[in-house]
Amino acid sequence: MNDAIQAKAFDFKPLYLQVKESLVRRMIEGSWLPGQLIPSEIDLARELGVSQGTVRKALDTMTADNLLIRKQGRGTYVAAPEESRMLFNFFRMVPDSGERVFPASHIVRRARGKATPAEADALAVEEGAEVWRIERVRTLGDSPLLVETIVLPAGRVAGFDRLTEIPNNVYRLYSDRWGITIASALERLKAVSASARDAELLGCGEGTPLLEITRVASDLEQNAVELRISRCRTDAAHYRSHLK
Amino acid sequence: MNDAIQAKAFDFKPLYLQVKESLVRRMIEGSWLPGQLIPSEIDLARELGVSQGTVRKALDTMTADNLLIRKQGRGTYVAAPEESRMLFNFFRMVPDSGERVFPASHIVRRARGKATPAEADALAVEEGAEVWRIERVRTLGDSPLLVETIVLPAGRVAGFDRLTEIPNNVYRLYSDRWGITIASALERLKAVSASARDAELLGCGEGTPLLEITRVASDLEQNAVELRISRCRTDAAHYRSHLK
DNA sequence: CAGTGGTCTAGACCACGCC
């Protein structure tokens, strides 16, 4: 990092961003694993040949991106897809009562197939490429909350068919099994009518208004990894969004 | 700020947060108005008796909160409720096609009344307190997108009845007319069925699934200022949410 | 060219967790 040359005119990139990229690369390549304690600021600064302040700025932006977790007095850890963190960051349906309950999941179907045009577009794969589809029902407390279909490119999840069980927290599965870190997701929400199948699985009337969430989740390199379409009952829960 | 005394044990507050609070107070009290150029870092540092780095950290967190806009080479400005910024931060419905279009608005009704229990709870006023209600239809391009009811505590908007016209961007109205800055909002989304009135105003069938957004917007002091319930058609548009 | 915010550095001290 000493010898990084700052071009004069059009491609200036601050040192702390170069540091950040080099640290993110360690996560991508797997030399830094989720949950792991990373070296202290002072060690990183020495290793990279920059000041502690510059390392700090890189670590701070990574913390803001939820890639790291810093604990005063203990050190800096690579963020891990733990239940509580995932629940808070990526699962925005909450009971109207307010308390945050962990949802349970029940797999309805698991099948291999060929990507539809819409799926191929969302996942940036060829139309007709092999994909896995998982359909499951999630419940909050006793009553069914939503039914969702998760679509994964078969090429990214080798040996998927050998899994005997699919856990509730699939992002942790992606991480543990294939080293895939979900770093961000884009959700598009619409209101739709419950189909006969929705009604059956969710125990509501056919035609009941449901909240449909179409999520495309991406890894550290911004590549789409998962497409998920969830259809949610909203009679006792809602989607929460904080704006500022 | 020189003489701020740091208590030893339980109520430590970093200097840059004290600086931040003192600067936010200037906005609340109206000595710093939206759109205004504020003094340079170095001037603020001298005035407050702290280092430039501490002022910078305060300004950076305020920028992250969308309270300030910093422009290299020009200076730092108090964020203003301009169309484009509001559209980006607070209006999350976008056409499925993707381009961001400015919605138009048409007022349907404006009336004074007494707060229902639900309204009183959301706005933190007494049940039965005087409120203004505005109902309007918003269109995106040619077709109606949503119908919404805006509820305002009458006490916060003196002279509301003397307004001859209500602009599309009401947050700018709150700012210009009553010095109220909307700093954050909490939205709760559900799927509902179009009522006969919804259907009439939106030109859709009764019972069509609509996306219902219940928003409580708050000012710089975290006091609820506006309750807004929007019911949106989602046949050609969706609510966008970015998670990370 | 002067003034602003943006980056980078070096060093001091504080709050916290753990042994």
Add this chain to the structure above:
DNA sequence: GCGTGGTCTAGACCACTGG
């Protein structure tokens, strides 16, 4: 008491804007 991240300072230089 030691090591960590968190705060604060002082000063240098860079990138950008506008007169």
